[in-house]
Amino acid sequence: MGVFGASALVLIGVVWWTTVGYLEQQTNATIEAQVTGLVEQYRQRGKRGLEALIRERIAVSTGVPTVYLFADRDLKPLAGNLDTWPAGEADAEGWYNFSRLGEDGRRISVRGQVFVLSDGRHLLVAQDQSRLEATRSLINEAFLWALGGGLLLALAGGFLMSYSVMRRIEAINRASREIMTGRLQSRMPVRGINDEFDQLSENLNAMLDRIDSLIEGVKSVADNIAHDLRTPLTRLRGRLENLTARPGLDEELRGELTSAMTEADHLLATFRALLRIARIESDTNEREWSDVDLHPLLQDAWELYQAVGEEKEIVVHLGTASGRLRGDRDLLFQALCNLLDNAIKYSGAGSEVLLDTTASGDTIDITVADRGPGVPAAERDKVLSRFYRSASVTGIPGSGLGLSLVSAIAQHHGGRLVLTDNNPGLRATLHLPALPPAEATPVVELAFAGAIP
Amino acid sequence: MIAPMRILVIEDDAGVASFIVGGLKEAGHTVDHSADGKEGLILATTGNYDALIVDRMLPNVDGLTVVRTLRASDITTPALILSALGEVDDKVKGLRAGADDYIGKPFAFAELMARLEAITRRPAREGSDEITEIQVGDLHVNLLSREVRRAGQSIDLQPREFRLLEYLMRNKDQVVTRTMLLENVWDYHFDPQTNVIDVHISRLRRKIDKDFEPPLIHTVRGAGYRLSESA
Numbered sequence: 001m002g003v004f005g006a007s008a009l010v011l012i013g014v015v016w017w018t019t020v021g022y023l024e025q026q027t028n029a030t031i032e033a034q035v036t037g038l039v040e041q042y043r044q045r046g047k048r049g050l051e052a053l054i055r056e057r058i059a060v061s062t063g064v065p066t067v068y069l070f071a072d073r074d075l076k077p078l079a080g081n082l083d084t085w086p087a088g089e090a091d092a093e094g095w096y097n098f099s100r101l102g103e104d105g106r107r108i109s110v111r112g113q114v115f116v117l118s119d120g121r122h123l124l125v126a127q128d129q130s131r132l133e134a135t136r137s138l139i140n141e142a143f144l145w146a147l148g149g150g151l152l153l154a155l156a157g158g159f160l161m162s163y164s165v166m167r168r169i170e171a172i173n174r175a176s177r178e179i180m181t182g183r184l185q186s187r188m189p190v191r192g193i194n195d196e197f198d199q200l201s202e203n204l205n206a207m208l209d210r211i212d213s214l215i216e217g218v219k220s221v222a223d224n225i226a227h228d229l230r231t232p233l234t235r236l237r238g239r240l241e242n243l244t245a246r247p248g249l250d251e252e253l254r255g256e257l258t259s260a261m262t263e264a265d266h267l268l269a270t271f272r273a274l275l276r277i278a279r280i281e282s283d284t285n286e287r288e289w290s291d292v293d294l295h296p297l298l299q300d301a302w303e304l305y306q307a308v309g310e311e312k313e314i315v316v317h318l319g320t321a322s323g324r325l326r327g328d329r330d331l332l333f334q335a336l337c338n339l340l341d342n343a344i345k346y347s348g349a350g351s352e353v354l355l356d357t358t359a360s361g362d363t364i365d366i367t368v369a370d371r372g373p374g375v376p377a378a379e380r381d382k383v384l385s386r387f388y389r390s391a392s393v394t395g396i397p398g399s400g401l402g403l404s405l406v407s408a409i410a411q412h413h414g415g416r417l418v419l420t421d422n423n424p425g426l427r428a429t430l431h432l433p434a435l436p437p438a439e440a441t442p443v444v445e446l447a448f449a450g451a452i453p
Numbered sequence: 454m455i456a457p458m459r460i461l462v463i464e465d466d467a468g469v470a471s472f473i474v475g476g477l478k479e480a481g482h483t484v485d486h487s488a489d490g491k492e493g494l495i496l497a498t499t500g501n502y503d504a505l506i507v508d509r510m511l512p513n514v515d516g517l518t519v520v521r522t523l524r525a526s527d528i529t530t531p532a533l534i535l536s537a538l539g540e541v542d543d544k545v546k547g548l549r550a551g552a553d554d555y556i557g558k559p560f561a562f563a564e565l566m567a568r569l570e571a572i573t574r575r576p577a578r579e580g581s582d583e584i585t586e587i588q589v590g591d592l593h594v595n596l597l598s599r600e601v602r603r604a605g606q607s608i609d610l611q612p613r614e615f616r617l618l619e620y621l622m623r624n625k626d627q628v629v630t631r632t633m634l635l636e637n638v639w640d641y642h643f644d645p646q647t648n649v650i651d652v653h654i655s656r657l658r659r660k661i662d663k664d665f666e667p668p669l670i671h672t673v674r675g676a677g678y679r680l681s682e683s684a
Contacts, residue, residue, distance in 0.1 A: 227468070228468075230472070231468065231471065231472045231475075234472065234476060234561070234562045235475065235476070235479070237562070237675070238476060238479050238480070238562065239479075241675060242479075244674075258674055261674065261675050262674075262675070265675055268561055269644075269646050272561065272644060272646075273646065276644075300639060300641070303613065304639065304649055304653075305649065307649075307652050307653055307656060308648070308649055308652045311652055311655075329641075330641050330642045330643050331643075333641045333643070334641075334643045337645065337647070337649065341647045341649065
């Protein structure tokens with residue numbers, strides 16, 4: 001913007017200088033030409049001839065008023081349209097600046113050339129500067145306007161340009177942030193005018209699509225592995241089961257077999273959970289959806305888990321349990337179970353867990369808050385991904401799939417699972433789109449007004 | 454272990470079919486398999502089977518129609534419907550069509566076996582609702598008065614504990630899985646994968662088994678629980 005302004009300034013300066021300079025030069029040239037012509041006449045036709053020519057010139061003079069004065073050696077006028085020889089000194093090149101009284105009584109600045117003829121007589125030819133000065137000030141004014149306007153335009157243009165650039169960069173930034181918060185389907189905005197920003201957006205989008213398909217590929221490979229390994233694993237488990245049932249087995253061996261069977265069960269459970277997450281993520285089917293009243297749902301979850309809490313001397317509180325949303329009742333219940341299970345699992349004896357709901361506008365938040373060790377801020381997103389377990393909980397058994405499942409269920413319902421600090425502890429919140437509160441069923445009273453014919 | 458049975462599996466997914474057929478054969482049962490609804494229906498009407506395992510989605514004739522047609526022809530062979538994950542809707546439809554139970558994919562084989570056992574041992578449909586008292590050993594449960602007595606001693610149960618005991622009693626001597634309990638006692642359909650059901654069982658145990666001999670609620674490793682007089 002600065003460069004643009006400076007170049008405009010230089011351009012205007014050069015144009016001004018040339019225009020004004022040109023006008024001056026033109027005046028000078030006209031005067032010089034007249035002087036040369038008159039001197040030539042004097043040389044050929046003498047004093048009388050020059051006087052006649054000057055009179056003639058004055059008579060036909062149009063346009064810029066010209067001053068002619070022919071004077072003798074003592075500067076006494078002989079012919080011309082000036083009464084007395086003007087006061088002042090000529091400069092080295094014979095240029096003479098003076099002023100005369102105009103017809104309207106104002107002083108007019110005049111510029112001309114004095115020529116001393118061979119016999120000592122003087123010739124003065126001068127032109128009024130008023131027109132030139134008027135023109136010059138007109139030009140000055142025009143250039144000032146042009147300069148001011150140009151600068152203003154430069155400022156506005158620069159501002160607009162940088163504003164539109166910033167706006168488009170911000171749009172790309174916004175899309176990036178959206179993607180980072182987990183809305184992986186978001187894409188960079190494309191205006192369709194195929195400029196550099198569109199190209200940048202298109203390239204970023206192509207990159208995101210590629211990443212997306214790679215992730216999909218990895219996911220489906222993992223899911224296929226889980227699916228394909230389930231059958232042989234189930235057979236293995238069956239064999240182990242048959243072995244433990246064999247009569248006359250010594251107790252130590254039976255114990256070993258049983259723990260091997262438990263291991264197989266864990267593996268199968270993990271595969272099942274993995275497949276279930278995959279199914280929930282890929283399922284966009286809303287056939288099983290119904291209007292779910294959160295009150296009984298939370299009540300049941302609380303009832304189920306307060307018993308688990310009691311075993312560990314943890315009190316599970318149920319706060320406000322209200323709200324309605326559209327969704328899969330079983331999946332929502334499982335999400336609550338996983339959250340409550342985690343909260344109790346990671347809390348110490350004598351601790352407390354709160355299950356609560358808060359409605360705000362068109363969303364409903366279901367919160368499970370504990371006083372356990374919590375999850376470090378840096379790991380809160382990671383613990384939602386499959387198999388990620390925080391280093392701080394390595395001593396506690398878990399598959400690393402529980403929160404992934406909850407997160408998948410939240411997303412399946414158009415919501416989100418958000419982990420925050422409970423100071424101390426973890427606060428897991430399911431942000432879900434809510435339904436408006438159920439309208440009270442109107443009580444219809446049947447009134448028979450009079451007899452019906 | 455249950456006595457060997459003749460089972461018909463109607464499932465078009467080759468992987469799932471071999472998983473079920475293989476498992477059932479290993480458990481000592483005789484198994485026929487069909488990958489087609491129409492063929493399966495013919496087999497089911499002509500063959501003398503102890504149980505049917507029918508996938509919900511089948512080529513030609515779908516699973517629900519197979520079961521409905523069988524029931525319409527007075528064939529009461531116990532039938533278990535298999536369905537894709539979480540389709541609770543299918544459960545209702547399946548049961549309405551005349552199926553005896555429903556299991557969602559993916560399922561554990563132990564789960565399938567427990568449910569198969571439950572439907573094949575289930576007393577004949579008619580009259581089953583008229584049971585008012587169930588007895589296992591010295592434990593008596595009156596379903597009408599909701600009274601629970603063991604060795605003549607009255608036991609006080611919470612409503613949910615009563616429903617849990619009732620379900621175990623109704624399926625006495627049979628393995629019930631945790632998922633079956635969550636489904637029938639709490640009415641939620643998913644695989645709990647945690648010890649939450651165990652906690653409720655141990656609470657019930659404290660009330661009905663702790664002060665008495667012999668224990669009636671048995672843990673079946675890797676499967677679930679069984680309420681039975683014998684260990």
